[in-house]
Amino acid sequence: MQPLPRVTIQSSRGRRSIRYAPDGSAWGSNLTPRFCTGDQTVHNRAIVLYGTGRLRYARQLTNGDPISCR
Numbered sequence: 843m844q845p846l847p848r849v850t851i852q853s854s855r856g857r858r859s860i861r862y863a864p865d866g867s868a869w870g871s872n873l874t875p876r877f878c879t880g881d882q883t884v885h886n887r888a889i890v891l892y893g894t895g896r897l898r899y900a901r902q903l904t905n906g907d908p909i910s911c912r
Contacts, residue, residue, distance in 0.1 A: 852876045852911055866895045870890055874900075878911030 853875050861869045868891055879885040886909040890898040902908055 846874075846882065850878045850911070852878060860891060862895060868893055868895045875911055876911050883908040883910065 853873065857870055857873045860873060863869055870893070872893060873891040874888050875891075877887045877889075888909050889898040889901055892898075900909065
């Protein structure tokens with residue numbers, strides 16, 4: 843059995859937390875926390891949170907590039 847990779851979470855600039863309003867919308871601007879596994883960009887993931895409160899899981903950027911965690 844292989845050990846699990848170490849995962850770090852990086853947030854969008856200027857927005858370090860997620861807050862929801864009673865109507866389900868997310869206060870503030872869009873937010874994209876990235877879940878990073880070191881140098882193996884193939885395993886990096888992101889959750890895109892829109893101001894409407896909708897979430898989207900992403901394995902890559904919309905242009906097809908891998909999610910960068912620099």
